[in-house]
Amino acid sequence: MKLSISKSVAATGALLSGSVHVARADNPIIQTLYSTDPAPYVWNNTVWLFTGHDQGGSSNYDMRDWRLFSSTDMVNWRDWGQMLSLKSFSWAKADAWAAQVIERDGKFFYYVTVTKNGGGYAVGIATSDKITGPYKDALGKQLLSNNGIDPTVFIDDADGQAYMYWGHNSAYYVKLNRDMLSYSGSMVSTSVSNFIEGPWLHKRNSTWYLTYSSMGGGNEDIKYATSTKPTGPWTSKGTIMPSQGKSFTNHVGIIDYKGGSYFFYHNGALPGGGTYSRSVCVEKFNYNSDGTIPKITMTDAGAPQIEPLNPYQQVEAETIAFSSGLTTAATSDGSGIYVTSISNGDYIKVKGVDFGSAGASSVDLRVAAASGGGKIEIRVGSQTGTVIATCTIDATGGAQTWKTVSFPVTGATGKQDVFFKFSGSGYNFDWWQFKQSTTAA
Structure with missing residues (x-):
């Protein structure tokens, strides 16, 4: 796993910084650490x-x-x-x-x-x-x-x-x-x-x-x-x-x-x-017909998605296909994990989200902010894709004082890659859940 070698390798404390906007697929599969x-x-x-x-x-x-x-x-x-x-x-x-x-x-x-x-x-x-x-x-x-x-x-x-x-x-x-x-x-x-x-x-x-x-x-x-x-x-x-x-x-x-x-x-x-x-x-x-394993090359694409993600159930914010800049941490009471260290330009990509033909009418976010806050734009298709919701995050009274806030959604139908694009800082993100429209889009 790790042999001692003298080779010096340059490294940085940041992973994917918010200033990096890469059009890539989903390898490596973990980007927050x-x-x-x-x-x-x-x-x-x-x-x-x-x-x-x-x-x-x-x-x-x-x-x-x-x-x-x-x-x-x-x-x-x-x-x-x-x-x-x-x-x-x-x-x-x-x-x-x-x-x-x-x-x-x-x-x-x-x-x-x-x-x-x-x-x-x-x-x-x-x-x-x-x-x-x-x-x-x-x-x-x-x-x-x-x-x-x-x-x-x-x-x-x-x-x-x-x-x-x-x-x-x-x-x-x-x-x-x-x-x-x-x-x-x-x-x-x-x-x-x-x-x-x-x-x-x-x-x-x-x-x-x-x-x-x-x-x-x-x-x-x-x-x-x-x-x-x-x-x-x-x-x-x-x-x-x-x-x-x-x-x-x-x-x-x-x-x-x-x-x-x-x-x-x-x-x-x-x-x-x-x-x-x-x-x-x-x-x-795929194994070869005789049971041997073929040559496998590293790719940026990674494995294909094998089933869509349901947006109408509660999804942890730290459920990520790809991300930039932010990290995760454990809650102060040890009950779970949340997204933190959010800065301007950071984003989370969630892949293959199936809104269905009726689509979504609103979205609930569980957030916390000691002071200040910022904005979460929810986009589909890419970081610069169509905005389906704009969510203003205000102070909740503490970095671990969680509040569920709701925002209207328009244009979220079918199967989409969803991007949570962040601006501002000083706030944390726990989970999200869309609500399905009662009428066809």
Whole structure:
């Protein structure tokens, strides 16, 4: 996931600033922070995307917490905020590196990599009764440590046996016990061609796939191997994603969701991005007829939208296909996430919003402003597209004093990309909801 290298990479504290107006698609899929090491997980008809977090603006890896996002359409991603931090593990010293979450028997298990007190890498586990947390250190100590990193866990649907792979220059596995907090037998070293780090274990039909970061062209590429057994032996199948993307490292996660196959990775594509300021992306792909994985190239386009977004339900403001300038934060009472650090020219794009033939007559916004405020123009089609609502944001009495305000809407029909374009500053944005017209547009 992160090898020590001496290469210096320029970075900036800002991501997409409000002054940047780019006509682009939706990779990287997170723009409010630098995200790394994607670990997608399908549960309850939703893709839950667990990531690491580069602080950015550093000449080395600076990673202090782990984050969660979710989507049901593969383009609009909701930010759930921080799930864990280094402070969650009393025995951890630094380096909130790659992690993965899996559910078993109604409990969620969060396998993480850290540098432990006294030095050396170790794997720990946090647990929760809900996928969105809160997660707590389950052991109060490391599960194991052989200076390896990047745990990946998979439960075999054939017999219920869980396996964990991890490694740093060499790949290892253990058989996890039913409690998912301990393992049977010894750590086993297994031969995987050109393995560096970042393993991802999954099964399709009767074939096991071990995908991982290797070396190619000076930066990491993504290779894979297959086996008829979860413990190998592993047969090398070559490179999936060649070295590219302004980042020394890469890290893979693969899922099937609603009839499609998806390949998650990270690169340095955001402004200020690079080796120490990375961002998660996704591509849709099809397995070859023989079960092999085709070559996959990084794109700006990302995955296609697989279903429209319903604007007549409450939508969190931090549900974003693409954004510029702004960030997100947790509410003071810890009840949720909201959009903040809003400045002139910032925007949020929400993709494929289906207003239907009747269209919308009004929109409710949940906002807060200590003083001052500004204006939110809601446009369709683009940042400079047709204005369907103009929403004036006045002071509510505090930055966490939330008020629901309503504004008329005209011209919102059919399926549209919706842009919330901001002016002014000093206000926060929690959620939005359109109301459907009772008469045809």
